[in-house]
Amino acid sequence: MFNPITLKRFNRFKKIKRSYVSLWILIVLYILSLGSELLCNDKPVYVRFKNKSYFPVYNYYPDSEFTDSGKSTRPNYKAINMLPMFKDDPSNFMIFPPIPYGPNEIISPDSLEIKNVVDVNFIKQPRTGTVNILPDYTIVKSQNCGFFFNLENDSVRNLNLISHWQLTEPLKQAIEDRFNNLVSDPVSEISTHRINKKVKCELSLSTFRARRKSPKSVRLTFREIPSQAGHVTGSVSFSPSLRITSSDKENLWQKISESDKQALSGIVKNRFNHPVDPSFININDGQYKVQFDKKDVRWPYNPIKNHWLGIDSAGRDVLARIVYGLRISMTFGLILVFFSMSLGVVIGAVQGYCGGKIDIITQRVIEIWSALPFLYIMILLGSIYGRSFILLLLIYGIFNWIGISYYMRAEFLKLRGQSFVEAAQCQGIPTIKIILKHILPNSLVPLITFMPFSLVGAIGSLAALDYLGFGLPPPTPSWGEMLAQAQIYRWAWWLILYPSLALFIVMLLGVFIGEGVRNAFDPGNFNKIR
Numbered sequence: 001m002f003n004p005i006t007l008k009r010f011n012r013f014k015k016i017k018r019s020y021v022s023l024w025i026l027i028v029l030y031i032l033s034l035g036s037e038l039l040c041n042d043k044p045v046y047v048r049f050k051n052k053s054y055f056p057v058y059n060y061y062p063d064s065e066f067t068d069s070g071k072s073t074r075p076n077y078k079a080i081n082m083l084p085m086f087k088d089d090p091s092n093f094m095i096f097p098p099i100p101y102g103p104n105e106i107i108s109p110d111s112l113e114i115k116n117v118v119d120v121n122f123i124k125q126p127r128t129g130t131v132n133i134l135p136d137y138t139i140v141k142s143q144n145c146g147f148f149f150n151l152e153n154d155s156v157r158n159l160n161l162i163s164h165w166q167l168t169e170p171l172k173q174a175i176e177d178r179f180n181n182l183v184s185d186p187v188s189e190i191s192t193h194r195i196n197k198k199v200k201c202e203l204s205l206s207t208f209r210a211r212r213k214s215p216k217s218v219r220l221t222f223r224e225i226p227s228q229a230g231h232v233t234g235s236v237s238f239s240p241s242l243r244i245t246s247s248d249k250e251n252l253w254q255k256i257s258e259s260d261k262q263a264l265s266g267i268v269k270n271r272f273n274h275p276v277d278p279s280f281i282n283i284n285d286g287q288y289k290v291q292f293d294k295k296d297v298r299w300p301y302n303p304i305k306n307h308w309l310g311i312d313s314a315g316r317d318v319l320a321r322i323v324y325g326l327r328i329s330m331t332f333g334l335i336l337v338f339f340s341m342s343l344g345v346v347i348g349a350v351q352g353y354c355g356g357k358i359d360i361i362t363q364r365v366i367e368i369w370s371a372l373p374f375l376y377i378m379i380l381l382g383s384i385y386g387r388s389f390i391l392l393l394l395i396y397g398i399f400n401w402i403g404i405s406y407y408m409r410a411e412f413l414k415l416r417g418q419s420f421v422e423a424a425q426c427q428g429i430p431t432i433k434i435i436l437k438h439i440l441p442n443s444l445v446p447l448i449t450f451m452p453f454s455l456v457g458a459i460g461s462l463a464a465l466d467y468l469g470f471g472l473p474p475p476t477p478s479w480g481e482m483l484a485q486a487q488i489y490r491w492a493w494w495l496i497l498y499p500s501l502a503l504f505i506v507m508l509l510g511v512f513i514g515e516g517v518r519n520a521f522d523p524g525n526f527n528k529i530r
Helices: 004-015 017-034 077-081 169-179 258-271 318-354 356-370 374-385 389-400 402-415 419-426 431-443 445-468 479-488 493-521
Strands: 046-049 052-054 093-095 118-124 128-133 139-143 187-193 200-205 218-224 232-238 244-246 279-283 286-294
Touching (some): 004 017, 017 318, 017 493, 077 093, 118 258, 169 200, 169 218, 258 279, 258 286, 318 356, 318 431, 318 493, 356 402, 374 389, 389 445, 402 431, 419 431, 431 445, 445 479, 445 493, 479 493
Antiparallel strands (some): 046 052, 046 093, 118 232, 118 286, 128 139, 128 218, 187 200, 279 286
């Protein structure tokens, strides 16, 4: 059935495991995507109702077939499945696909399994205080600094600063410059307590400008830098009935006063209806910022149960759109490769076999045609006729054949002077038969070698056009369209990760296949230098 050379090349391709396995993976993925309706669909695969069988995936049934509405519109099978005639009668049932969501189905927010709770997070705020010092570092005025000097009261007046804190030389110089009435930039240094070396704080000086008289005192600001400051140190979760469902280990909620509890409970109640601003409260000797967090439903939505790859900006399941996008991308790429390579083979064969004026004139026409701006033509025709799969395929196909025509022209120019071609001409064999049966089979090496790479290029080009907004019309599932959404919603990492990963895997498999095909047709030992 196959000639020995073809079998030898195929066996050589099979020995390249990476390419051979990639070919089978890509074939399996494409076959699965061809049955996308059986994998991802908001319509059931099979319905049993009143002892009758229905197949909504392949056939259309009006709403009146299952309800008494009298409407001929498309039924909402998920809503019908929740009616008593299906829930209470075991003989009536629906079988949905493994992923019961269609590529264009808008997910109902009520169907999402999200905990309806408000998390009250306590964030400890760093303590701050100020002191005014004299040139000998005696404190003449202070505010909220008792904590930094290990005193119960906030007044640290008449204490000596350097007796309690180690000051760095740059900080001392900055203080001296201010007493000398010299312009100074703001300074901030970490200082260590002299008694307890583990206790540190941030000492800072603000910008100083020269005055008429030198200042009598200089103000320093203390700022606490504990490990927990600025981080969530406690959290309490509330249900809509304001019942505590979970609490933190430090049990901060029990440490606040009853008046603060009532105030915070009122804010929690409001948070179930709308966003609220954070509050500040004092617990023991520290100040805490209280945030009220609730998981609100807004599109796009992060991956959760039943929506493993998340939901896009229109409320559609990302996994379903990726599966359907694979089918569209592969189908587009295969049709484009077949169309463009067929056209390129025909034109290249005519040029190479005929030669002479036909070759020269055709080559000049090709050079003019290749200079036309593809993207501008795509935009122009798309604005006139509207975006569609056929139009995109046609426009891209009439530009994508040029490269392969060069290779086929060269092959035919080389082979037309061979003895077996001259012998066929002498026998009076028709030209078309010579081209198809004698020259073409011997010139397929560049065609087969470039086919996987052309497929990869077609898939990448479709994604790029969809990303730019000049590709397939909405709401067609497309990887490029999801990446365009990610450009708008940059915090939605799942819109960047999963479409990019799908595009990367398919293109990588195509490159591996192309590499294997190239090495299989190479007479060298897998293109390795020996």
